[in-house]
Amino acid sequence: MMRNKTGAILIALQMAVTLAIMVNAISIIQERKTAMERPTGIDEPNIFFVSSNSFAPDFNEEVTIREDLAAIRSMPGVVNAIQSNSVPLLGGGWSMGLQTEPGAEIEGTGVAVYFVDEHALDTYDLELVAGENFSESDVGWRERSDTSWPDRTILTKAMAEAMFPDDWRSALGATVYINDDEPVTVIGIVDRMQAAWNGWSGVERTMLVPQHTLFGSTRYIIRTEPGMRDQLMPQVEEMLANSNKDRIVRNMQTMDETRERSYRGDSSMIKMLTFTVILLLLITSLGIVGLASFSVSRRTKQIGTRRALGASKGAIAQYFMLENLLISAAGVVIGAAMAIGLNMALVEAFDVDPGSLIILVPAAMLVLVVIGQLAVLGPARRAAKVPPAVATRTI
Amino acid sequence: MFRYYLKLGWLSIRSNPLLSLLMVAAIAVGIGASMTTITVNYTMSNNPIPQKSDQLFYVQLDNWDPNSDPEDGFEPPDQVTYTDAMALMNAGKAFRQVASNRSGLVLEPENPDERPFMVDTRNTWADFFPMFETPFLYGGGWDDNADKNLEQVVVLSREINEQVFGGEDSVGKSVRLNGMDFRVVGVLDEWLPMPKFYDVTNNPFDVPEEIFIPFNVAVEYELPRNGNTNCWKPSDGDGFEAFKASECVWIQFWAELRNESEKQEYMQFLNAYVEEQKTLGRFPRPLNNRLDDVMEWMEHEEIVEEDARVMMGLSLLFLVVCLLNTIGLLLAKFMRKTGDISVRRALGARKSDLFTQHMIEAGMIGLGGGVLGVGLTLLGLKGIEVLFGEFVENLVGMDWVMVMTAIGLAILSALLAGLYPTWQTVRIMPASQLKTQ
Numbered sequence: 001m002m003r004n005k006t007g008a009i010l011i012a013l014q015m016a017v018t019l020a021i022m023v024n025a026i027s028i029i030q031e032r033k034t035a036m037e038r039p040t041g042i043d044e045p046n047i048f049f050v051s052s053n054s055f056a057p058d059f060n061e062e063v064t065i066r067e068d069l070a071a072i073r074s075m076p077g078v079v080n081a082i083q084s085n086s087v088p089l090l091g092g093g094w095s096m097g098l099q100t101e102p103g104a105e106i107e108g109t110g111v112a113v114y115f116v117d118e119h120a121l122d123t124y125d126l127e128l129v130a131g132e133n134f135s136e137s138d139v140g141w142r143e144r145s146d147t148s149w150p151d152r153t154i155l156t157k158a159m160a161e162a163m164f165p166d167d168w169r170s171a172l173g174a175t176v177y178i179n180d181d182e183p184v185t186v187i188g189i190v191d192r193m194q195a196a197w198n199g200w201s202g203v204e205r206t207m208l209v210p211q212h213t214l215f216g217s218t219r220y221i222i223r224t225e226p227g228m229r230d231q232l233m234p235q236v237e238e239m240l241a242n243s244n245k246d247r248i249v250r251n252m253q254t255m256d257e258t259r260e261r262s263y264r265g266d267s268s269m270i271k272m273l274t275f276t277v278i279l280l281l282l283i284t285s286l287g288i289v290g291l292a293s294f295s296v297s298r299r300t301k302q303i304g305t306r307r308a309l310g311a312s313k314g315a316i317a318q319y320f321m322l323e324n325l326l327i328s329a330a331g332v333v334i335g336a337a338m339a340i341g342l343n344m345a346l347v348e349a350f351d352v353d354p355g356s357l358i359i360l361v362p363a364a365m366l367v368l369v370v371i372g373q374l375a376v377l378g379p380a381r382r383a384a385k386v387p388p389a390v391a392t393r394t395i
Numbered sequence: 396m397f398r399y400y401l402k403l404g405w406l407s408i409r410s411n412p413l414l415s416l417l418m419v420a421a422i423a424v425g426i427g428a429s430m431t432t433i434t435v436n437y438t439m440s441n442n443p444i445p446q447k448s449d450q451l452f453y454v455q456l457d458n459w460d461p462n463s464d465p466e467d468g469f470e471p472p473d474q475v476t477y478t479d480a481m482a483l484m485n486a487g488k489a490f491r492q493v494a495s496n497r498s499g500l501v502l503e504p505e506n507p508d509e510r511p512f513m514v515d516t517r518n519t520w521a522d523f524f525p526m527f528e529t530p531f532l533y534g535g536g537w538d539d540n541a542d543k544n545l546e547q548v549v550v551l552s553r554e555i556n557e558q559v560f561g562g563e564d565s566v567g568k569s570v571r572l573n574g575m576d577f578r579v580v581g582v583l584d585e586w587l588p589m590p591k592f593y594d595v596t597n598n599p600f601d602v603p604e605e606i607f608i609p610f611n612v613a614v615e616y617e618l619p620r621n622g623n624t625n626c627w628k629p630s631d632g633d634g635f636e637a638f639k640a641s642e643c644v645w646i647q648f649w650a651e652l653r654n655e656s657e658k659q660e661y662m663q664f665l666n667a668y669v670e671e672q673k674t675l676g677r678f679p680r681p682l683n684n685r686l687d688d689v690m691e692w693m694e695h696e697e698i699v700e701e702d703a704r705v706m707m708g709l710s711l712l713f714l715v716v717c718l719l720n721t722i723g724l725l726l727a728k729f730m731r732k733t734g735d736i737s738v739r740r741a742l743g744a745r746k747s748d749l750f751t752q753h754m755i756e757a758g759m760i761g762l763g764g765g766v767l768g769v770g771l772t773l774l775g776l777k778g779i780e781v782l783f784g785e786f787v788e789n790l791v792g793m794d795w796v797m798v799m800t801a802i803g804l805a806i807l808s809a810l811l812a813g814l815y816p817t818w819q820t821v822r823i824m825p826a827s828q829l830k831t832q
Contacts, residue, residue, distance in 0.1 A: 055500070143633070346708075
């Protein structure tokens with residue numbers, strides 16, 4: 001081996017860089033997978049939504065919303081429906097800050113706002129873990145440029161925990177402040193509901209506000225009985241489009257589609273990185289095969305001599321396997337250092353999660369050594385087949 | 396001599412097709428992977444208006460919350476308020492200036508059988524068109540009087556003109572938007588600034604809006620807004636008038652300043668304006684106004700996606716692996732030819748001749764890898780388009796610069812990879828290999 005140092009160094013280096021890329025790619029894949037697995041807290045498989053945009057100048061939005069909701073809720077197969085400004089994972093929504101003490105100088109806790117009515121818990125299938133739901137009389141109407149807020153709200157548990165770190169239950173019945181000094185009473189707490197932005201660090205900090213919105217464009221969120229969703233979607237769209245010609249019904253989407261769109265970047269990254277890792281391992285193992293074959297053919301005479309001097313076929317194969325093992329070992333050790341270095345650089349330069357390198361690095365080292373051994377298997381076998389008689393030729 | 400070496404190289408490549416193919420493939424895969432990500436990054440950091448990007452300045456005024464976390468470094472907000480936008484427009488201190496925001500309206504076709512549909516619109520000012528040098532197919536932009544007199548005029552994109560008017564010259568015709576009639580004054584030709592620099596607060600790789608109407612008209616009739624609105628304190632009272640007077644930012648403001656002295660004058664004007672507003676109780680933070688030109692602003696907004704940069708880094712490392720691979724394979728190949736080389740050396744070839752000969756061979760492998768790599772890059776870009784969908788539609792085109800870069804990078808890589816093996820080869824003593832024959 002020492003006679004062909006360069007070949008060995010090249011393989012070791014190649015394995016090292018491969019390991020560094022592999023570990024960090026897998027670390028990113030794991031990070032994205034974890035993010036994608038977070039539940040929204042709502043009954044995703046049975047929910048779809050559709051938006052309605054009014055355009056006629058004399059459009060009566062309040063009446064339309066009342067009629068639409070009554071009509072949708074009465075359709076067979078529909079469990080419940082609400083009108084709201086956004087849905088989890090949609091990407092666009094409304095955010096505010098809430099604080100436990102009034103005053104402009106206090107930095108509030110950021111929270112996602114959904115304007116809903118008393119049917120929201122049923123429509124989203126949210127679990128009320130404390131307090132009570134809104135009643136019909138709580139629900140008011142909000143114009144686009146209104147700035148005042150109703151005096152009751154339901155928070156998610158995550159939001160309650162963020163505001164009352166000692167005991168989230170103490171949020172129930174508490175008065176919190178919106179817009180610096182407008183008091184709002186927390187009447188209920190739901191287990192979980194995500195905000196519209198999956199990349200936000202406070203993604204589970206959400207508040208429900210009992211208001212219908214009169215913003216000109218709106219969304220109806222509809223939950224169906226299991227298995228009824230796809231059948232009901234065209235029916236709802238047709239019913240809405242025909243009931244009122246002064247608006248456009250569009251962007252009908254299932255929550256499954258919303259999830260897919262929302263995490264499209266992440267799932268694409270996962271696919272690209274997986275592909276990269278596979279390709280990389282392929283290239284590296286081909287490189288090992290190539291260089292090992294070369295080394296075998298260069299040493300044909302030497303092998304012949306050893307065979308002539310009594311070395312068994314197994315011993316020859318073992319020699320090449322061992323040689324590769326040594327090179328791989330050196331490679332993966334350098335690679336482990338490079339992987340950690342690269343990870344630190346990535347964490348430094350981007351907001352990449354450091355990931356659990358403690359398991360990942362040794363696992364990747366093992367995988368690479370095994371792949372190295374597999375790659376060298378072919379050339380080693382060929383080496384073992386070199387007949388002892390070769391030693392007698394040409395010299 | 397060069398042609399002779401080309402021939403020798405070709406013979407050498409053909410003499411061991413499998414090994415050569417492996418090398419070409421290794422380089423091609425490395426080039427394909429890195430050029431795919433480089434192309435995406437290149438398009439993302441493209442200069443969308445190179446002829447005057449250093450004369451267009453994005454205006455930021457720091458009217459933000461004095462109580463926000465000082466660790467954020469008191470960055471000014473990325474848009475301006477209605478109050479400030481109107482004050483700067485009315486002052487007209489720059490050569491050209493534009494306040495604009497994004498919106499969506501409902502277009503009702505004249506034919507009652509056709510369904511109304513949503514269009515992306517931009518509320519803007521007369522200077523928008525000359526300032527950003529938008530190409531016109533028919534007509535042109537509107538003039539300052541249209542802005543002042545709240546004229547209901549409209550500029551259509553080429554696509555929407557095709558959709559509504561079948562592509563004919565529609566200047567003078569009428570378009571019904573949200574129940575109001577607008578007169579067409581111009582139709583844009585194909586216009587695709589990439590990134591969409593004039594508004595990066597929404598998807599910066601989106602296509603331009605389909606319809607442009609005067610900002611003042613949109614405000615007067617309280618037409619809907621679609622873009623981002625950020626507020627740090629509630630407005631005083633309800634209603635649109637209160638919103639207009641609020642500290643909410645929702646407007647992008649650009650100024651065209653033709654040289655450094657104009658820029659400095661404008662900055663002085665901005666500072667004087669903010670100082671004046673401070674006396675009225677606004678702008679509670681320390682003076683912190685910004686004027687970024689197009690590329691500075693793109694940089695500041697970090698519009699190149701983080702994922703794209705991570706992938707580019709990893710794919711360049713990938714190329715390194717492919718090159719290490721190629722070095723090993725070239726070494727193996729050249730070492731096999733030691734016999735030939737000794738003979739040539741013995742027959743009088745100089746080291747430099749052999750060096751050139753083998754570098755040419757490496758270059759040929761690089762060329763092959765580059766050409767194949769361009770193919771793989773196109774495939775990779777197609778793959779990205781399939782994966783990411785419409786969001787990246789405008790990012791995955793390869794121009795000639797990128798094709799040449801790919802081939803150049805491949806040849807350069809192969810030459811680099813060939814350097815060490817060649818060096819090893821030419822060191823062979825003429826006699827050493829002849830002995831064993």
